[in-house]
Amino acid sequence: MSAQRGGTAAGSADRGLNPAEPASHTLDRVAVGDPSALAQIYETHGPGAYQTAFRITGSVPDAQDIVQDLFIALPEAIGTFRGEGSFGSWLRSCTARQALLHLRTRRRRHEVDLVADGPRVAGVSELDRIELEEALHRLPHALRVVVILRDVEGFSHEDIARMLSITPSASRMRLMRARQKLRDLVGPLTGEAG
Numbered sequence: 001m002s003a004q005r006g007g008t009a010a011g012s013a014d015r016g017l018n019p020a021e022p023a024s025h026t027l028d029r030v031a032v033g034d035p036s037a038l039a040q041i042y043e044t045h046g047p048g049a050y051q052t053a054f055r056i057t058g059s060v061p062d063a064q065d066i067v068q069d070l071f072i073a074l075p076e077a078i079g080t081f082r083g084e085g086s087f088g089s090w091l092r093s094c095t096a097r098q099a100l101l102h103l104r105t106r107r108r109r110h111e112v113d114l115v116a117d118g119p120r121v122a123g124v125s126e127l128d129r130i131e132l133e134e135a136l137h138r139l140p141h142a143l144r145v146v147v148i149l150r151d152v153e154g155f156s157h158e159d160i161a162r163m164l165s166i167t168p169s170a171s172r173m174r175l176m177r178a179r180q181k182l183r184d185l186v187g188p189l190t191g192e193a194g
Contacts, residue, residue, distance in 0.1 A: 021087055033075045042071055045088060049095045055148045056099035058137055066098050096149060097163055103141070135185040143178035150175050 022030075022041055029037035049070055054063035070091075081090050136144055145164065149155045150171070157168040157175075164171070 027078055027081065027087070030075055031078045038071065038074065041074070045091050046071070048088065049091060052092050052095040052153055053099045055152050056096060056145060057103060062102060066095065066102055070095055070098050092153060093155070093159065093163070096153065096155070100145065100163060131186055132182070135182050138185060139178055139181055143174050143181065146171055146174040147178040147182070
């Protein structure tokens with residue numbers, strides 16, 4: 001199993017230099033259900049998974065549920081990690097898919113969030129951040145998810161297309177529309193130049 005994840009010898013060596021990337025033997029231990037290995041992965045990658053889930057759902061309880069479900073299923077799911085990219089990117093992608101599935105399920109049940117805590121946006125004043133968060137939440141779901149996955153989480157349009165079952169050009173179009181709606185809703189932020 002570890003050879004499958006390890007990739008090339010250079011890839012394995014690179015993982016050794018990046019403390020955020022778990023060693024192949026740690027992933028093997030997670031796959032067999034070792035709680036200490038799972039705790040080690042959670043300690044390193046749990047906060048990032050939570051941020052991804054929160055940014056997509058906009059809900060603290062939903063993000064917590066998603067991360068909990070993600071890490072409960074990780075020993076079984078880890079076999080799909082092929083080592084072609086970083087483990088952190090693979091886990092963020094799994095988190096995004098889980099959050100999107102959660103939103104689809106929640107929408108069918110018509111649940112309503114009562115409390116939400118916002119993500120932190122670098123280089124933006126607290127008032128601008130609040131205004132931006134409110135504007136993001138006013139965007140239609142299809143546009144908001146693309147903005148979060150692309151601009152906040154850094155996924156490519158090809159990755160977003162696979163996650164949302166749309167084409168890359170549809171992802172680009174939604175992003176363009178979302179950014180325009182955000183500009184219309186917020187206008188220029190005080191921290192922005194020009």
